[in-house]
Amino acid sequence: MDKRYAAQIRLPEIGISGQQRLSESHVLCVGAGGLAASVLPALVAAGVGKITLIDKDVISASNLNRQTLFLPTELGLPKVTQLATRLAAQNPSIAINPIIDNLTLENAYALSNNHDLILDCCDDYQTKLLINDTCVNFKKPWIYASALGWDGQVAMFSNSSLDTPCLRCYSSRIPINSLSCNNSGVLGASVNIVGSFQATLALQTLLQHYENKDKMYIFDLWSLQVQEFIIPYNNNCKHEQLINANYKNYQYTPLTTNELDNFHIIDIRTLTEWENGHLPAAQHVNIGSLISNPEQYLVPSKPTLIYCNQQQLSKLAVDNLRPLGFNVWWLSGGYNAYKEKQG
Ligand SMILES: [Zn+2]
The missing domain is CATH 3.40.50.720 (NAD(P)-binding Rossmann-like Domain)
Structure with missing residues (x-):
C-alpha cells in the first residue's frame, strides 16, 4: 500500500x-x-x-x-x-x-x-x-x-x-x-x-x-x-412513496403540487375520464397520437410528464418516446395516486 x-x-x-x-x-x-x-x-x-x-x-x-x-x-x-x-x-x-x-x-x-x-x-x-x-x-x-x-x-x-x-x-x-x-x-x-x-x-x-x-x-x-x-x-412525510421495488428510470413522484410546475403535463386516459377530472395544466392526448406524432405534443423547453390512471400506459409511452430522445417521464401511481393525495 x-x-x-x-x-x-x-x-x-x-x-x-x-x-x-x-x-x-x-x-x-x-x-x-x-x-x-x-x-x-x-x-x-x-x-x-x-x-x-x-x-x-x-x-x-x-x-x-x-x-x-x-x-x-x-x-x-x-x-x-x-x-x-x-x-x-x-x-x-x-x-x-x-x-x-x-x-x-x-x-x-x-x-x-x-x-x-x-x-x-x-x-x-x-x-x-x-x-x-x-x-x-x-x-x-x-x-x-x-x-x-x-x-x-x-x-x-x-x-x-x-x-x-x-x-x-x-x-x-x-x-x-x-x-x-x-x-x-x-x-x-x-x-x-x-x-x-x-x-x-x-x-x-x-x-x-x-x-x-x-x-x-x-x-x-x-x-x-x-x-x-x-x-x-x-x-407524515410518506417518503416510502418514493421507494418502488420496480423502480425504473424516468418515474417521477411529486410530493407537492408545486413540483408539477416543472413539467409540461399530458393526460393519456380516455376522453370520458379526462372530462371527469384531470391534473391542472394538463393537455389531453390519445396515446396512439402521442407515440406516432410526438413532435406535435411535446414542448422542447420543458420535460413532459405523462400520466394514465395508474402507470402501465404512461410507462409504455415513456418506453417508446425515450429512445427517440424525448425528455419524458411517467407519473408514479398515475391519476389515481394523485387524486388520493388530493383527498
Ligand atoms: Zn422522510
Whole structure:
C-alpha cells in the first residue's frame, strides 16, 4: 500500500482493509463551491478511488472568500474543471470526473446509481430535495451539509431501511426559501468546519461505520457550539412513496403540487375520464397520437410528464418516446395516486 496512506492505515478503524475499501469507493459531489473546497481535498488525500463533480457555475470574485482552491486568475472558468485539475495534482492516483451541469431530474438517477455515496455540497434547497429523493429511491447514503451565516448543519442520511428518516422528514425545520451564501453572508473559516465534519462523516460511511447515521449536527459557528439529535422519522412525510421495488428510470413522484410546475403535463386516459377530472395544466392526448406524432405534443423547453390512471400506459409511452430522445417521464401511481393525495 502507498506510503502516503501509512498514517491512516495505522488507525484501527481503517487498517489495510479500510484503505482498500476507500480506494474502491466512488463518490458523487454535487456542487463545487465552499463545502467542496473543504471536503474534496480531504477525500482525495484519504485515497477515495473515484470522485465525480457536478456543477454548472463559473468562478466569480465573490466566491474567493470561501472557495479556497480557486485563484483570482481563474475568474470566469468552470468550477468543476479547475477543481478537478487541483485535486488530480494533489493525488494523481484518484480518478476525477468533472461534469459541467446542474444535477437535474434527468441525470440524477443515473449518476447516483453509479456511486456509493453522494455529497451535498450545494446551497440550493431544491437540489438538496432532488438528492434526497434520488437517494431514498436507490437506498443510497448521502451527506447533507449547509453553512449559511453562522449556522451550519450536517447529517448522514443512511437510507438503510424503510423507516430511516429523510430530509423531507426533517424539512419542516428548514425554511423552504432558505437563503443562499450570496444574500446571507458566510465566512470561509466556518464553511471549512462544516466541510471537515462532512468529510469525516463521508469517510466513516465509506468505511461502513454507521454509528453517526441519521443524526443532525447543528453548529453555531460564532459561539462554536455543536448540538446533535437523532432525526425523527416523520410518519407524515410518506417518503416510502418514493421507494418502488420496480423502480425504473424516468418515474417521477411529486410530493407537492408545486413540483408539477416543472413539467409540461399530458393526460393519456380516455376522453370520458379526462372530462371527469384531470391534473391542472394538463393537455389531453390519445396515446396512439402521442407515440406516432410526438413532435406535435411535446414542448422542447420543458420535460413532459405523462400520466394514465395508474402507470402501465404512461410507462409504455415513456418506453417508446425515450429512445427517440424525448425528455419524458411517467407519473408514479398515475391519476389515481394523485387524486388520493388530493383527498
Ligand atoms: Zn422522510
